[in-house]
Amino acid sequence: MDKKNIGVGLIGLGVVAGQVAAVLTDKADELAEKVGCPLVLRKIKVLPQDLSRPQARQMPTTLFTTDDEEFFREPGIDIVVEAIGGVSPALDYHKRAIESGKHVVTSNKELIAKHGTELLALARQHGVGLQFEASVGGGIPLIAPFKHDLVANNISGIFAIINGTTNYILTMMAREGMDFASALKQAQELGYAEANPENDVEGIDANYKLAILASLAFQTQVHPQDIYREGISRLTSHDFRYARELGFAIKLLAIAKQSDDSIEARVHPVFIPADSFLAKVDGVYNCVQVEGDLVGKVLFMGEGAGASATSSAVVADIVSSARKIALGIGSISTWKAVAGKSIKPMDEIETQYYVRLNAADQTGVLAQIATVFGKNNISISSAIQPESDSKTQTAEIVIMTHPAREKAMQKALGELEKLEVVNEISNFIRVEEIEGG
Amino acid sequence: MDKKNIGVGLIGLGVVAGQVAAVLTDKADELAEKVGCPLVLRKIKVLPQDLSRPQARQMPTTLFTTDDEEFFREPGIDIVVEAIGGVSPALDYHKRAIESGKHVVTSNKELIAKHGTELLALARQHGVGLQFEASVGGGIPLIAPFKHDLVANNISGIFAIINGTTNYILTMMAREGMDFASALKQAQELGYAEANPENDVEGIDANYKLAILASLAFQTQVHPQDIYREGISRLTSHDFRYARELGFAIKLLAIAKQSDDSIEARVHPVFIPADSFLAKVDGVYNCVQVEGDLVGKVLFMGEGAGASATSSAVVADIVSSARKIALGIGSISTWKAVAGKSIKPMDEIETQYYVRLNAADQTGVLAQIATVFGKNNISISSAIQPESDSKTQTAEIVIMTHPAREKAMQKALGELEKLEVVNEISNFIRVEEIEGG
Numbered sequence: 052m053d054k055k056n057i058g059v060g061l062i063g064l065g066v067v068a069g070q071v072a073a074v075l076t077d078k079a080d081e082l083a084e085k086v087g088c089p090l091v092l093r094k095i096k097v098l099p100q101d102l103s104r105p106q107a108r109q110m111p112t113t114l115f116t117t118d119d120e121e122f123f124r125e126p127g128i129d130i131v132v133e134a135i136g137g138v139s140p141a142l143d144y145h146k147r148a149i150e151s152g153k154h155v156v157t158s159n160k161e162l163i164a165k166h167g168t169e170l171l172a173l174a175r176q177h178g179v180g181l182q183f184e185a186s187v188g189g190g191i192p193l194i195a196p197f198k199h200d201l202v203a204n205n206i207s208g209i210f211a212i213i214n215g216t217t218n219y220i221l222t223m224m225a226r227e228g229m230d231f232a233s234a235l236k237q238a239q240e241l242g243y244a245e246a247n248p249e250n251d252v253e254g255i256d257a258n259y260k261l262a263i264l265a266s267l268a269f270q271t272q273v274h275p276q277d278i279y280r281e282g283i284s285r286l287t288s289h290d291f292r293y294a295r296e297l298g299f300a301i302k303l304l305a306i307a308k309q310s311d312d313s314i315e316a317r318v319h320p321v322f323i324p325a326d327s328f329l330a331k332v333d334g335v336y337n338c339v340q341v342e343g344d345l346v347g348k349v350l351f352m353g354e355g356a357g358a359s360a361t362s363s364a365v366v367a368d369i370v371s372s373a374r375k376i377a378l379g380i381g382s383i384s385t386w387k388a389v390a391g392k393s394i395k396p397m398d399e400i401e402t403q404y405y406v407r408l409n410a411a412d413q414t415g416v417l418a419q420i421a422t423v424f425g426k427n428n429i430s431i432s433s434a435i436q437p438e439s440d441s442k443t444q445t446a447e448i449v450i451m452t453h454p455a456r457e458k459a460m461q462k463a464l465g466e467l468e469k470l471e472v473v474n475e476i477s478n479f480i481r482v483e484e485i486e487g488g
Numbered sequence: 489m490d491k492k493n494i495g496v497g498l499i500g501l502g503v504v505a506g507q508v509a510a511v512l513t514d515k516a517d518e519l520a521e522k523v524g525c526p527l528v529l530r531k532i533k534v535l536p537q538d539l540s541r542p543q544a545r546q547m548p549t550t551l552f553t554t555d556d557e558e559f560f561r562e563p564g565i566d567i568v569v570e571a572i573g574g575v576s577p578a579l580d581y582h583k584r585a586i587e588s589g590k591h592v593v594t595s596n597k598e599l600i601a602k603h604g605t606e607l608l609a610l611a612r613q614h615g616v617g618l619q620f621e622a623s624v625g626g627g628i629p630l631i632a633p634f635k636h637d638l639v640a641n642n643i644s645g646i647f648a649i650i651n652g653t654t655n656y657i658l659t660m661m662a663r664e665g666m667d668f669a670s671a672l673k674q675a676q677e678l679g680y681a682e683a684n685p686e687n688d689v690e691g692i693d694a695n696y697k698l699a700i701l702a703s704l705a706f707q708t709q710v711h712p713q714d715i716y717r718e719g720i721s722r723l724t725s726h727d728f729r730y731a732r733e734l735g736f737a738i739k740l741l742a743i744a745k746q747s748d749d750s751i752e753a754r755v756h757p758v759f760i761p762a763d764s765f766l767a768k769v770d771g772v773y774n775c776v777q778v779e780g781d782l783v784g785k786v787l788f789m790g791e792g793a794g795a796s797a798t799s800s801a802v803v804a805d806i807v808s809s810a811r812k813i814a815l816g817i818g819s820i821s822t823w824k825a826v827a828g829k830s831i832k833p834m835d836e837i838e839t840q841y842y843v844r845l846n847a848a849d850q851t852g853v854l855a856q857i858a859t860v861f862g863k864n865n866i867s868i869s870s871a872i873q874p875e876s877d878s879k880t881q882t883a884e885i886v887i888m889t890h891p892a893r894e895k896a897m898q899k900a901l902g903e904l905e906k907l908e909v910v911n912e913i914s915n916f917i918r919v920e921e922i923e924g925g
Contacts, residue, residue, distance in 0.1 A: 074640060074782065078640065081642075082640070085639055184637065189783075190637075190638075190641075190780075190782060190783035190784070190786060191783075191786055192629065192632070192633050192636075192637035192638075192786075195629070195632065195633075195636060195637050196629050196632075199629075199632060199804060199808060200621065200627075200629035200632050200801070200804050201627075201629075201800065201804065202522055202803075202804050202807050202808075203511060203515065203519070203799070203800050203803035203804050203807065204627075204800055205518075328768070328789070331765070331768050343627075343800065344796075345511065345627060345796050345797065345799055345800035345803070346626075346627035346628075346790060346791070346796075346797050346800040346801075347627070347790060347791045347794075347796070347797055348790060348791065349627060349628055349629075349788075349789065349790035349791075350787070350788070350789040350790060351786075351787070351788060351789075352765070352786065352787040352788075352789070353783060353784060353785060353786035353787060354783070354784045354785070354786075357784075359781075359782050359783075359784070360782065360783050360784055362640070362782055363638065363640050363641055363780065363782035363783040364637070364783075366639075366640035366782070367636060367637050367638065367639050367640050370639050370640065371636060371639075378817060380815060380817060
């Protein structure tokens, strides 16, 4: 190879970008050894306010520019690392970098989830790579396995705990009997949840990540809006108690399945068997279970976020891009969306259900409820009435069903709500009969 | 690229090779799509007795040869897949393939553990690749993470359940209270253990795998004979009972650690905290926990053996080699042993210990025992005397120590054995204070 060194340009100076810059500097010798020539950080495109950040003050000021034109004119940049997140202006930066023949590395899950297919096609056209291992699961290898290691498999399922914030909250609710609000508050105090937690607790973050994983695994384009999504805010301590009594754990799971030419993809809280491996993944850990026809079940687990873990993946992608540049190879894009597979509408999904409702505490109530399920062809596997309140003359009833169609269940829930004896459908949670690990 | 297709030659026709041949045939279209041109199975080098195997009878007889010369003369072979195992004659086949410019893919752990460094250097010299993902952990990506995904990390530790046979036996001993012989017999009946189980139960298989992982992780050459090794056959139901009571699980762990310029590598049964993630890995599953300075703790888990899971890794390596051939790239060998790091002698290892011994049931015994530990600067964290046998007037005593040097512990054990009041050192097991997951 002819190059004396390979130049890196960084867009953004948040905690991840700051950590990437630090690793490129601190580990310069080891990385040069691994690439075959030095990696040199040439320029960092920042916003004016970034310059007052602590990570900026440790670097020479000549490294920084607030000017897009100056950044893209810099001749020595071979690899652009985008670490600002969001679609705009990141999308423009990606296009501009790719069109000027630079390899791109990013941790931007929203951008890849929404525009990955288009950007990968553009990268292929310009003979450069676009790498995004850091967009899902921090430093846990999750993109590479689908692109390389599991390539001989037909992937049938992905079951993923892929948002550390919600897993921490659910762990606190399960272990300490906390309610959602207290667990969220604790997560915020510990820095695991943001001041505005919507992105995490409503499953938006998990939705983006699942869109990326399912697209890679099934070689098709799964858009974030194709994925059914429900957050964790309506779970209560009652649900955790019944889950435990019935032999389940509650997790926010990102689920994608493939059967024939149809795909299902959804993010919502689920009951999973307490002895399954995913049920044992607690705290801020992420864990992705992948099922393939050859490999069987394989699980990847680790810290799914944090500047340090994320920088592990970003720098690995930089090294991989740099090796290709050093070898004079352009894109070895291995991912291509094959003919679009249809996404199964949520109505057609079939799972078991846990339904918790509040009803009048009088004889014949369960019969009325059972009749509604029966009329909708939903078979009940167990019904328990664990609590009644003599003051209000109401009772809590918990029903577990056999597998049923979502459409039938929604219809049944609507009819149950109209029963005079039913005061409230307190909650319903889908059950995923994932196998024990 | 100019090639119309890429040829594969297979050496061996055991269950793994048979499955690889089946996948290459059954998934020909998908694999061609992924490589960019068809993969064609050109020749299978077999022993005469292989021809009567069921997997042989499904393939055209023209595919087979029992003659080395014919196999290596076959002009259309670009990739040689060696799946016979063992050092001889596999080593010669590898050298011959590499020297004639063919890429090599293998699942042969013994060969890679013993001759990997030499073969990788030869492959580099001849501009071809040598890939061995299938040599460790079946289809679980374990080689690729060290070569690519974790490349930005300094790896400080590997803690691996990497032999399914022994993990199955230990699971049965822990769950069902079985003794070693019964659990082994059950494992043999289920096909999880071989008729001659020595390779698994004495830790030889785990030793080879750890040699490969540690060499990659620490970028040095860790030979199988550098690794201290102990099997599981001396564990009894007593040990499992005390482990459980003390809050531990017993696992056969392959452990490698790096600190400064010294490495420790060992395979033996250990007490690990019952709430650690590895403690929850049961049955034939493999699980490898890796600790890196950036990524933190990351775990890889799945079925570590079996023809199907292993073929997943072999075919992935074939696809990866084929892509390189299609792109006209030779070896992208990323692994190089850097300056040899010294392997810490077992004597210098420091861990905590569990010691179980049988002693006379009389006053002052514990004082005598404690004196021996004290003289050797080993501090006792707990001593219990859970059982005494009034008939034989003997008592079982269990001692847990604080961290101590192996050398001091061995000396203490020798002295304890000589005490008149001590009838037998029934067992001693090292304790690994691995963190909870």
